Amino acid sequence: MKLLVAAAAAALIASPVLAQAPTVVTVKAASVGADAGTKANGEIKSIDAKAGTVTIHHSPIPALGWPAMTMTFKATPDALKVAKSGQTVSFTLKGPENQVVAIEPK
Numbered sequence: 001m002k003l004l005v006a007a008a009a010a011a012l013i014a015s016p017v018l019a020q021a022p023t024v025v026t027v028k029a030a031s032v033g034a035d036a037g038t039k040a041n042g043e044i045k046s047i048d049a050k051a052g053t054v055t056i057h058h059s060p061i062p063a064l065g066w067p068a069m070t071m072t073f074k075a076t077p078d079a080l081k082v083a084k085s086g087q088t089v090s091f092t093l094k095g096p097e098n099q100v101v102a103i104e105p106k
């Protein structure tokens with residue numbers, strides 16, 4: 001079921017309608033590996049501490065079926081504390097909304 005939801009999310013992301021949308025996209029999709037989270041790599045583009053979000057240009061995330069793109073994610077306060085714009089990082093996504101729960105500079 002999770003794989004089906006992830007595949008549907010990937011198809012939605014790749015649709016021509018979203019290809020014409022702004023570069024930064026917020027997407028809700030099924031989380032994979034709810035206990036360990038989903039690991040990814042990318043570059044932090046911006047941080048909005050007040051909104052609790054971080055915008056990351058990430059490499060492809062095969063576990064979620066996502067191609068490389070720039071996305072805005074909700075993030076935990078601890079993750080936001082270590083985030084710096086322009087920084088290359090590895091990060092961990094968890095939960096049904098794929099919240100950033102950890103950021104590690106590379």
